[in-house]
Amino acid sequence: xxxxxxxxRIEQPSTRTFGWFVRVGFRKRRDGTYGPQHRRFFGDVTHGxxxxxxxxxxxxxxxxxGGRGRVKRTRKVRTAS
Numbered sequence: 328x329x330x331x332x333x334x335x336r337i338e339q340p341s342t343r344t345f346g347w348f349v350r351v352g353f354r355k356r357r358d359g360t361y362g363p364q365h366r367r368f369f370g371d372v373t374h375g376x377x378x379x380x381x382x383x384x385x386x387x388x389x390x391x392x393g394g395r396g397r398v399k400r401t402r403k404v405r406t407a408s
Contacts, residue, residue, distance in 0.1 A: 335348045346370035350363035
């Protein structure tokens with residue numbers, strides 16, 4: 328099975344919750360604990376099935392920077408003239 332960094336599967340029949348949960352960009356809180364900066368749920372029904380929900384979750388993680396703890400930002404490069 329392929330490793331999916333920042334993506335977890337949720338299957339809870341009691342509440343009829345099925346889908347993928349994304350947590351990306353962990354940061355330190357004021358109380359010293361860490362929590363995700365970005366989190367989002369991708370439901371199977373909403374996205375048309377388990378595979379499509381996973382693809383949407385992977386696209387979201389890629390958009391945010393690949394799940395490496397940082398959000399993708401553009402950098403300004405200075406050049407000496």
